[in-house]
Amino acid sequence: MQAAHISKQHLVSQVLLRQFTMLGPKGSGWQLQPFDVCNPERRLKLKGPGACGAAKDFVAFDSASAEELWGSVETRVPAALAAVQACTPFSDPVHVEVLRDLIVLHYVRSHRYRGVYSNAFETVRVNVRSELIRQYPEDVRRAALRQTGFHLPGSGSLGSFAERLIEQSEVTQDFGTGKLFRTSIENMFNKVRAMASKWQLEVLTPENGQFLIGDSPAVTVRTDSMPFSYNMAFGDAHAIVLPIGPRHLLALGPKNLLGTIPQALVDEANTVQILAADRYAYMHPRSGLETFARAKARQRHADRASR
Template sequence: MNVAHISKQHLVSQVLLRQFTMLGPKGSGWQLLPFDVWNPERRQKLKGPGACGTSKDFVAFDSASAEDLWGSVETRVPAALAAVKAGTPFADPLHVEVLRDLVVLHYVRSHRYRGVYTSAFETVRVNVRGELIRQYPEHVRREALRQTGLHLPGSGSLGSFAERLIEQSEATQDFGSGKLFRTSIENMLNKVRVMAAKWHLEVLTPESGQFLIGDNPAVTVRTDTTPFSYNMAFGDAHSIVLSIGPRHLLALGPENMVVSIPRAIVNEINTVQIHAADGYVYMHPRSDLETFARAKARQRQAARATR
């Protein structure tokens, strides 16, 4: 049975986005404030969680089964979030497992992972083209003669036909259809889940202020630099952080704990979310974070302009 493709896919779980909402004007439902980090001067408008944190055709192949995979984590989240809000996140070991899986899910199901995957594939593709020309030139010439009836005269034409062979390969076809990404992201989810199982869970609450959440919401960080460095490989990170509401943030760490953190650290974490975002961060409409986000988005633009 063919299952309809799901085009609009949430990379930030709606169950998390709802934590940042409040009731809007009459009839408008629950809303949060999206902030465009590429256009910080733009007037921001409140939106519902269903319209935020999405990507069109993020998983283009077998999207329904991917949604089922995400759902195997997300359907268990509300009870775990309720335990966090009640101050008892460690009363049930299953809550710890779910919350840790929630961090892993948002680390892998992200714009950043998609970019790393695409870059890695293109690097392999270029390397394979070079190896074909260097190690198997006569094989390439014979295949060109078989397919086209032409003798390749020089290295330029040899390279062009090698590229054609790569385009014809099963791996490239699967890359184009999205099948390869669908397999890759599931394998990576399972791999990171195993790695993360060795970590414990920290639940951080702000002494003052609020957290916001970005559209690359689970971010690797190192805290031995000021400002915090971020987006390093999992094995090089001190933690992965994920906002789960204005007043709660999850961090993978050496032991289970609930700890209150000062405003300066809250600001550092929010800055990481803004700088790591693909396009948007999201905040509670009454958080007073819009001015902060605007300043950090300008800072991000200035830093990228000087690279």
């Protein structure tokens, strides 16, 4: 019997979001502060982690398969986080493996990856249409004659029928149902996991201040200039960063490291989270980061408006 489809899917693990919470007023439970990076003047109410960092039908086909894969990582995270909080993340190689996988999971299970995937599919689709017309015009005409009984008179009708053939293809049908995306994201997770195994783990704490977390929180960065550039290809990055709480940031880098970073780099890490977010950032209710987040979100809006 096939497992039921899960519509509400967390892209930011609840185990991470819980690190940014505090106990709210009586009966309200553990809450964190959402911030709308697209509407920086909007004031949002505190919410529980279950109401944050999720997307509807992110994996629309056989979501149980993907959830099982994500769960193979997330169920092991609490012990690894406890080791981080005890300043002993390298005491057990299993903790390092889990934390590295946690970064990979959030890098792949993200709004950014779905956008890259969709854009790549559309590019291939356009290229296939052009190649069909350029290399196999007579085959397309014969297929049109078989299906419609009409001879295609010109290049315009040839292109339209080539598009129809593409729409009828199995791969396009699988794209439409989401089957192709589910297969793609699972394969990408395993591919990036293998690549990340060659990187080391850095566990960083702030000298001052706190980290916040965006809704696309595992971000590739280059650190050879300020401000950091971000969202480049995995192989072109100097590090892949992931906040795991107000006082801890993970990074895949060149060596294992347990260290602290100055306020300027904390601000830079938080800026990257806001600029790379799809819609929301999340912070501890007493972090004091709302004014900072608002300024960076305004900068993000101005930068995008000027393009």
